[in-house]
Amino acid sequence: MANANTNNTEAEHVSIDSEAAHVISAVEECHDDDDVGALHDVVQGLPSHAVKDLLSVGVCTRCILRLFGIRGNIYSISAISPSILNSVIGEQRHGEDISSNSKESEFEEVLCALCLGILQFTYCDDKEIPVKKESANDMAVAISELVKREGYQIDSFSLEVSVPPIILENEHSVRLYMKRKYGTEPWFQGGPFSQSISAKDALKFSLAKPLETLLDCKSGISNFRIGLTFSHKASKVVQSVAVSKQGCKRIKTGNSIDSLDDSVAGDIKCSDLADATVERSFDGLQDNESSECFKFPLQKVNDACHLVLLCQRTPIYFGGRYLKYSRNVSQTRWIIDDERMGEASVEEIIGSNIQPLCQGDNYKFHAAGREDIDVRMLGSGRPFLVEVQNAHRIPSEAFVREIETNINNLENKLVGVKNLKVVGIEGWTMMREGEAEKQYAALVWISRPLEDVDLDSISSLKDMQILQGTPIRVLHRRSPLQREKIIHWMKIERIGGSSQYFLLHLCTQAGTYIKEFVHGDLGRTHPSIGSILGCRAEILQLDVTDVKMDCFLTE
Amino acid sequence: MKDHSVDHTINLEHEQEQEQDSLHRILVPDVRDLPLTPPSAIESNFVSYFAPDFTKPGHDQYVYRHANGLCVIGLARTHVAFKDTSGITAVDFNVGKSDRSGIKVTGKRKKNAQHFESNSALCKVNTDDASYIVRCCVKGSLLEVNDRLIKQPGLLNSLADREGYIAIIMPKPADWLKVKGSLLGLEEYKKLREC
Numbered sequence: 178m179a180n181a182n183t184n185n186t187e188a189e190h191v192s193i194d195s196e197a198a199h200v201i202s203a204v205e206e207c208h209d210d211d212d213v214g215a216l217h218d219v220v221q222g223l224p225s226h227a228v229k230d231l232l233s234v235g236v237c238t239r240c241i242l243r244l245f246g247i248r249g250n251i252y253s254i255s256a257i258s259p260s261i262l263n264s265v266i267g268e269q270r271h272g273e274d275i276s277s278n279s280k281e282s283e284f285e286e287v288l289c290a291l292c293l294g295i296l297q298f299t300y301c302d303d304k305e306i307p308v309k310k311e312s313a314n315d316m317a318v319a320i321s322e323l324v325k326r327e328g329y330q331i332d333s334f335s336l337e338v339s340v341p342p343i344i345l346e347n348e349h350s351v352r353l354y355m356k357r358k359y360g361t362e363p364w365f366q367g368g369p370f371s372q373s374i375s376a377k378d379a380l381k382f383s384l385a386k387p388l389e390t391l392l393d394c395k396s397g398i399s400n401f402r403i404g405l406t407f408s409h410k411a412s413k414v415v416q417s418v419a420v421s422k423q424g425c426k427r428i429k430t431g432n433s434i435d436s437l438d439d440s441v442a443g444d445i446k447c448s449d450l451a452d453a454t455v456e457r458s459f460d461g462l463q464d465n466e467s468s469e470c471f472k473f474p475l476q477k478v479n480d481a482c483h484l485v486l487l488c489q490r491t492p493i494y495f496g497g498r499y500l501k502y503s504r505n506v507s508q509t510r511w512i513i514d515d516e517r518m519g520e521a522s523v524e525e526i527i528g529s530n531i532q533p534l535c536q537g538d539n540y541k542f543h544a545a546g547r548e549d550i551d552v553r554m555l556g557s558g559r560p561f562l563v564e565v566q567n568a569h570r571i572p573s574e575a576f577v578r579e580i581e582t583n584i585n586n587l588e589n590k591l592v593g594v595k596n597l598k599v600v601g602i603e604g605w606t607m608m609r610e611g612e613a614e615k616q617y618a619a620l621v622w623i624s625r626p627l628e629d630v631d632l633d634s635i636s637s638l639k640d641m642q643i644l645q646g647t648p649i650r651v652l653h654r655r656s657p658l659q660r661e662k663i664i665h666w667m668k669i670e671r672i673g674g675s676s677q678y679f680l681l682h683l684c685t686q687a688g689t690y691i692k693e694f695v696h697g698d699l700g701r702t703h704p705s706i707g708s709i710l711g712c713r714a715e716i717l718q719l720d721v722t723d724v725k726m727d728c729f730l731t732e
Numbered sequence: 733m734k735d736h737s738v739d740h741t742i743n744l745e746h747e748q749e750q751e752q753d754s755l756h757r758i759l760v761p762d763v764r765d766l767p768l769t770p771p772s773a774i775e776s777n778f779v780s781y782f783a784p785d786f787t788k789p790g791h792d793q794y795v796y797r798h799a800n801g802l803c804v805i806g807l808a809r810t811h812v813a814f815k816d817t818s819g820i821t822a823v824d825f826n827v828g829k830s831d832r833s834g835i836k837v838t839g840k841r842k843k844n845a846q847h848f849e850s851n852s853a854l855c856k857v858n859t860d861d862a863s864y865i866v867r868c869c870v871k872g873s874l875l876e877v878n879d880r881l882i883k884q885p886g887l888l889n890s891l892a893d894r895e896g897y898i899a900i901i902m903p904k905p906a907d908w909l910k911v912k913g914s915l916l917g918l919e920e921y922k923k924l925r926e927c
Contacts, residue, residue, distance in 0.1 A: 699878075
């Protein structure tokens with residue numbers, strides 16, 4: 178076998194943890210010889226003096242590759258190290274082979290002055306402990322362990338990386354320096370430096386494939402986000418004011434790097450508004466001006482970046498229709514002075530049956546309109562959405578049907594649910610669609626016996642306009658306004674055994690106050706049932722029998 | 733051969749009919765549970781208070797207070813104005829320094845609402861023989877006056893306790909507590925006036 182020295186080096190290079198080693202070799206098998214071969218070809222094509230220059234300034238291997246605009250899965254190959262570049266440099270300088278080799282291997286230990294160790298998989302974790310992963314795969318293992326530990330069930334993921342702005346500053350310095358020094362050379366004219374990959378994208382290129390293997394799903398547009406946020410104490414506030422304004426903005430464009438053909442180039446180049454803004458502001462500066470602003474050579478850094486790893490699922494939505502059978506249940510949680518109004522709320526009954534089954538952090542309830550606590554919601558039900566935040570599991574269709582059954586079989590039968598299912602963003606637009614007509618049944622009493630002619634005078638009124646002053650019962654919290662509303666149709670249904678009570682069925686425009694339409698609200702709603710029938714009218718009970726909207730209907 | 737789509741439609745219709753029937757059953761009340769005369773909207777939603785002889789003998793006014801704090805002000809049935817045989821013939825909101833019917837209150841915060849003391853004048857009601865000043869009874873912001881009374885003063889004669897209300901005032905909680913003590917509840921008022 179080879180001599181002892183070589184054996185030791187090899188042993189050090191391979192990771193200790195046997196499980197990781199198994200995975201690493203599995204990953205490396207994914208890299209065909211094509212990939213590794215392509216890597217060597219690419220490296221051969223680099224201008225050696227420029228590469229040596231960059232190395233001497235303290236730029237790491239991956240940064241060199243990305244500055245020259247090299248893209249793709251090759252970033253995840255663990256074989257990338259300064260020694261790869263030796264083949265480029267070494268060939269040109271035969272004489273200095275041995276000495277330059279030993280010099281080059283030192284760079285592995287020093288933090289890259291450009292990416293601050295990010296592309297060397299070196300960082301401080303949330304406990305401030307410095308971490309150095311030997312390869313992209315090791316870092317991917319750490320990430321996948323977090324995902325598994327937190328119990329997320331996923332079928333895709335999207336990587337989001339945030340780096341300290343000083344890196345962009347450094348990059349600009351490097352590019353300027355290279356332009357000034359090598360601008361006239363033929364290889365520079367081709368414009369490789371203008372095709373540079375950002376540190377973020379290089380990191381994504383490094384981690385995507387290993388993570389896909391470890392998590393057994395594709396990376397791309399996904400509702401599950403793995404966020405890597407790097408920060409650095411030494412990171413100065415960049416000159417450009419625009420960065421501080423834009424720095425917090427997030428674009429919802431998919432950072433898809435699952436396909437690495439050139440069509441994706443546009444996405445990758447401007448993957449973050451903050452970067453684009455910083456780039457724009459740098460481009461705007463004249464070359465002469467910036468020579469005073471930026472220092473070269475780059476400052477050496479001693480501390481790695483601080484990394485925060487955060488997994489988040491974007492909210493998922495459950496849509497359906499609810500029914501309320503009780504006159505003592507409010508729609509949403511209603512608490513005054515530590516006392517609950519009513520015995521329960523629709524929001525809590527439905528939400529508490531959904532959220533735990535998704536293992537979400539919390540939920541929000543949205544409904545298309547509302548009814549008073551003492552008004553029942555019957556018939557087809559009222560459309561609603563339950564938004565679950567950071568769900569760790571997404572229930573299957575069968576499971577969702579089970580949730581619906583559970584709610585409908587609750588002992589106290591206060592609330593019912595229909596057509597429950599997971600919906601996408603289109604759920605929102607469906608709920609928002611216009612103002613729906615509503616249909617009601619009211620139990621009405623009048624101060625004189627009901628006559629046959631009354632039934633006709635009521636039925637004959639179609640699309641009748643009424644004027645409602647803001648009801649006294651809500652006047653304390655709403656604007657005093659006169660609201661024009663339309664009563665589309667009405668029908669009186671006699672109640673056997675009573676001459677002064679009847680059921681009033683009516684269909685009205687959204688926003689009509691029904692109780693006030695019946696009793697007149699001291700004359701502030703006109704016309705009213707009382708004024709139409711020429712007597713006093715009171716309402717005892719109200720039920721909503723239909724919410725005429727197209728969403729979440731039985732198919 | 734049976735047309736299955738027709739069957740399906742018939743089944744769906746049957747299902748819908750059944751749903752309608754069961755809905756209907758829930759809607760119709762049991763007549764035996766219904767009171768002969770139900771409480772009025774005012775009785776259900778307001779607490780009635782009375783200010784007898786307010787600043788002047790016989791000037792009996794009511795204050796209906798809603799659970800949300802708003803107060804409806806009006807003439808009680810025993811008000812001396814109703815003793816005139818002609819009944820009320822006119823209502824004029826132009827009293828004191830401004831025309832109370834001209835104020836426009838806007839927004840949730842009730843901007844532009846004027847603040848009045850309990851003895852500030854709201855309006856003047858006229859009969860053939862005399863005129864009487866109606867006052868706020870409660871210190872607070874005037875949200876609205878019943879300007880229907882301008883065209884229909886007769887509302888006061890028949891429906892003073894409902895459609896003939898005078899105004900709606902929003903007192904601050906502290907101000908309400910201060911005035912509450914000087915008002916009579918419904919039973920006390922009935923006893924006082926023997927009605």
